[in-house]
Amino acid sequence: MQQNATGRLKTIENRHREAIENAGLNPADFLFEAQLERARDSGFWGDDADVEFICRLADWSPSRYELIELLPLYYFADKHIRVMQGMSADRFSYPAVEFSVATEPQQLVTAYASSRRSAVVDPLVSGDAGGDSEVSPEVVEHESIVWMHAGLMNTLKVLTTHFARTFVAPAGDLPRFLNLVTGTESPREFLERLFQSRANLSGPRNHALKDAELLLMASVTFIAGHEVGHIYLGHTGVTKPLSPFVSLGNEMPTRQADEWAADGVGLTSLWDGMGIDHTWIAPLLFLALNSGWAASVADTDEPESMERVYDWVRRLVVLVRNLVINLFRNGFEPRRVEPILRCAPLVAGAVHEWVRLGGLTGKPNPRRGGINFDPFVYQAVKDVFNSLRRSGSA
Numbered sequence: 001m002q003q004n005a006t007g008r009l010k011t012i013e014n015r016h017r018e019a020i021e022n023a024g025l026n027p028a029d030f031l032f033e034a035q036l037e038r039a040r041d042s043g044f045w046g047d048d049a050d051v052e053f054i055c056r057l058a059d060w061s062p063s064r065y066e067l068i069e070l071l072p073l074y075y076f077a078d079k080h081i082r083v084m085q086g087m088s089a090d091r092f093s094y095p096a097v098e099f100s101v102a103t104e105p106q107q108l109v110t111a112y113a114s115s116r117r118s119a120v121v122d123p124l125v126s127g128d129a130g131g132d133s134e135v136s137p138e139v140v141e142h143e144s145i146v147w148m149h150a151g152l153m154n155t156l157k158v159l160t161t162h163f164a165r166t167f168v169a170p171a172g173d174l175p176r177f178l179n180l181v182t183g184t185e186s187p188r189e190f191l192e193r194l195f196q197s198r199a200n201l202s203g204p205r206n207h208a209l210k211d212a213e214l215l216l217m218a219s220v221t222f223i224a225g226h227e228v229g230h231i232y233l234g235h236t237g238v239t240k241p242l243s244p245f246v247s248l249g250n251e252m253p254t255r256q257a258d259e260w261a262a263d264g265v266g267l268t269s270l271w272d273g274m275g276i277d278h279t280w281i282a283p284l285l286f287l288a289l290n291s292g293w294a295a296s297v298a299d300t301d302e303p304e305s306m307e308r309v310y311d312w313v314r315r316l317v318v319l320v321r322n323l324v325i326n327l328f329r330n331g332f333e334p335r336r337v338e339p340i341l342r343c344a345p346l347v348a349g350a351v352h353e354w355v356r357l358g359g360l361t362g363k364p365n366p367r368r369g370g371i372n373f374d375p376f377v378y379q380a381v382k383d384v385f386n387s388l389r390r391s392g393s394a
């Protein structure tokens with residue numbers, strides 16, 4: 001754990017220790033060794049190879065208090081983003097920023113990137129008034145941290161597990177699930193299946209959980225990639241071409257354009273780091289979760305709160321649009337693109353409605369009195385595909 005000695009990473013460990021102390025708990029109980037001991041006792045990690053792997057990740061982790069069950073997710077998300085950084089160097093030339101992915105202990109359902117810019121003046125250059133003094137001081141990014149709130153991680157776990165149990169398990173696995181969803185299934189039928197079982201995490205570890213793990217991994221990669229995107233792009237808005245995934249209208253507000261551009265980096269992280277075949281469902285789940293949530297608290301008479309819903313829906317639409325355009329640009333065969341065209345509107349529309357109607361919290365019971373399905377998100381995503389087909393892109 002030599003890494004903990006460096007100043008860059010102290011921020012994370014200090015934040016974790018502070019949160020543990022503020023909760024009136026003893027930090028020693030949350031060190032890796034103590035966590036590992038408890039995990040062993042619970043029988044969750046019976047496997048020696050698992051334990052050995054976690055110990056290696058503990059050496060990699062910037063904080064000795066990071067939750068060990070989240071470490072593998074952060075480790076691989078970090079890897080996927082770096083693979084993308086390497087693979088896309090010729091296309092996007094993202095700056096080689098250093099970053100760490102870590103848990104922010106608050107129960108919020110968001111993530112954010114913190115990044116401090118500091119100008120590091122090389123004395124060999126700036127001290128010299130003549131000669132090569134035109135060289136400007138080198139600007140170095142340091143302490144770039146992607147903070148994943150604890151509440152976000154819990155919610156992603158519930159969402160991906162419930163989705164895998166409800167849809168994937170009955171079909172067998174993800175490829176078969178995608179093949180099973182035919183054009184004849186209505187969004188309402190799809191939605192009603194989401195309500196057939198309550199969201200929970202219990203039950204035996206089976207194949208559906210393998211798929212849930214894949215979707216969770218893909219969600220974390222997408223979100224961490226999105227946040228690293230904000231670091232890459234310097235939060236500077238629309239003054240320069242941001243990413244090949246985004247073409248901007250002139251009147252687009254900067255904040256939203258930034259989100260779209262960062263989503264593009266998240267999608268590329270998935271694409272290059274994990275492959276796109278089944279992972280594409282994860283960002284759809286995440287954005288539909290947020291649009292559904294915004295809709296569940298929105299007041300239809302309040303333009304501002306409705307605007308928040310539309311912001312999320314637009315992000316969803318931009319994402320699937322870029323997904324499909326790039327599938328075709330990269331010459332994916334129709335048999336790989338068709339399931340996406342078929343399933344994306346259903347997944348997005350149903351998950352949005354499921355969250356909007358309280359499915360994630362399990363409060364209202366829509367089975368009583370029937371589900372009042374609003375096809376608004378389903379239609380918005382479907383319209384994108386139709387317009388792409390018309391324009392000959394798909």
Ligand SMILES: [Zn+2]
Binds near residue numbers: 226230258259262
């Ligand atoms: Zn963002």
